[in-house]
Amino acid sequence: MASPLFVRNDMLPPLPPPAGERGVVKWLRENLFSSVLNSVLTLLACLAVLWLASFILPWLAHSVWNASSLAECREKIAASFGPEAAGPCWAVIRLRWNQFLFGLYPQAEYWRPTTAAALMMVSLSPVLYYGLRRPALNITVTMTVLLVLALIGLGTDWGHIVLSVAIMLALMAVAATAPKRLLWLTLLFPFIAFFLIWGGPIWTAVGTLAGFVIFALVWQFVQKPLGVVVGAGVGLVVAAIWWTSLQSSVTGVLAAALPWGLPYVVSDNIGGFLLAFVIGITAISASLPIGVLLALGRRSDMPLIHSLSVGFIEFFRGVPLITVLFAANFLLLYFLPPRTNFDLILRVIIVVIIFASAYIAEVIRGGLAALPRGQYEAADALGLDYWQAQRLIIMPQALKISIPGIVSSFIGLFKDTTLVALVGLMDPLQGVTKIVRSDNAWKGLYWEPYIFVGGIFFLVCFSMSRYSMYLERKLKTDHR
């Protein structure tokens, strides 16, 4: 028998991996025709796609872009493609796109929401790329260009174009010199947007902002001796006193002395995608921090905070959104001091925030539960206090785990903004479409507005979903 001895005398050098087959044919064979069953399924799927296309493509090919009424559209289609042919009449979108975007917002004021949109993108840059000069500048420059084009396209007068561009140039200077400062724009943006979109005296926005400043100051002051939670509570009470009983008289005096402002736009006229974005974006940005607090509250050891959080979350997850929207419409007024004229859109925004926070809280709780206990222990052992541990160790990881869930909630929330039609607001899907179809010229129109609105919703939601995937890849540091 041979001896089992084996000794390697020369070590093998590393070799590159084999090249392998490449190309379309290989991909097809591996992915689509790897077995008989797969080949059959591939063929069936192709047939189904062809079958659908055979209906949709001719229909799309018959599109009419220039017409002043549905009847004219039909005539044109009949003239070109025969009496049996059907086709979409995009002319309605061409003529009425501004109502889909802005509802009944006065034409002369279109520059205001448009500028607000550009400012929003700029104020997002420190959130997405904090302190990075290049992206901040890119976003600001791109937005300035787009804004000028949009304002010219909307037929804005030169005075307001110059004003808007001046603001953007100032922001560009900030982005170029101190990109971190843009965070101030982010903090102020809600008030700027509120002022731009609704108009009225500037002091209303300033007064509301002052309430938040009061809240922050009182909180800072009380937090030292009494703790974070008590501080926040006291701050909230003081701010509420300011908002409900002091603000209107103070801002009234200021408005009489310095009557600065923009023409007031009533909420009934705010509609279309403007409304969807106002509600969606406010709810998205407010529900995340509130959801984080609720999730922490639900995991808290303090029985009162725990049960309040659980009650809140379970209640709002248990009722349909439509119920809370109706509540916003009728009930909320009973809880407010009499004679406060609280705008319907604001009331709807508040309930949508509450509703979305409950969902976000549960998504984040899932992320928290997925973190190993060792992370908490290591944070404790290093002497970090509760809020430091949450902010620096726990939340960054929990939020990262929760990104897909959070974005799903956001996408659902954005699509749900169309439900506000049920309380009489002019959402793009039903509200605006109804107005368009009530015009005699377009009576009987059906698919076109829905396809257009649906397409825009798809674009927005699809971008959110892609962004979340980008974020997940970018934040992947665990290399597991």
Add this chain to the structure above:
Amino acid sequence: MAEASKKMVVSDEVAIQITAMNKWYGQFHVLRDINMTVQRGERIVICGPSGSGKSTLIRCINRLEEHQSGQIIVDGTELTNDIKNIDKVRSEVGMVFQHFNLFPHLTILENCTLAPIWVRKVPRKEAEETAMHYLTKVKIPDQAHKYPGQLSGGQQQRVAIARSLCMKPRIMLFDEPTSALDPEMIKEVLDTMIQLAEEGMTMLCVTHEMGFAQAVANRVIFMDKGQIVEQNEPREFFNNPQSERTKLFLSQILGH
């Protein structure tokens, strides 16, 4: 391992004083009447069978676990429900865990500077210099900008030690720091710990590395069923164990 390292100074100053301490998990009496005193500069190895309460004991010392009766005084501060005392003790006591517990979303350097910056309020630049100093000491300065997930187990554990040291603790607790590691990596972690011992750090170490105990410990404590069964100077402890329980345990871990 060098016998010489044992000649280090042990001062009279008391670092940790535990008196008549008891702890229960629900109905289960995990720690029973624990009494022990640790002088500053002492290096103590705690061993014992699985489930004997070793981890629980050292986790009580920085209040990761609460005790129900008796007294624990660390560096002159008694551990009570007072958050201030707890935070003070925790920033004086470093802890190294069996599973490292590094923060996976932060780089090695950020892991090491986080607590000094936020707890000790050290300026970032100074914190980074300190961190690099300790990372050099544990021999991985070149990994500072990687993430924990990119390091081997032994490297991660050395980072965990450096992270604790960055807080300049006066006492270090180790809970089985090498038992999740491959044999090759155990040595690199033990070398780091020996070096630390030679510099006079007060150390409490739960470990089954008897070589380490013989090389650096002043005292070995043997625990069973939540009690301290035997404690002795290491050479006597290994060569001349007194209780039957200790003899059985030693024969099991040294026998093969």
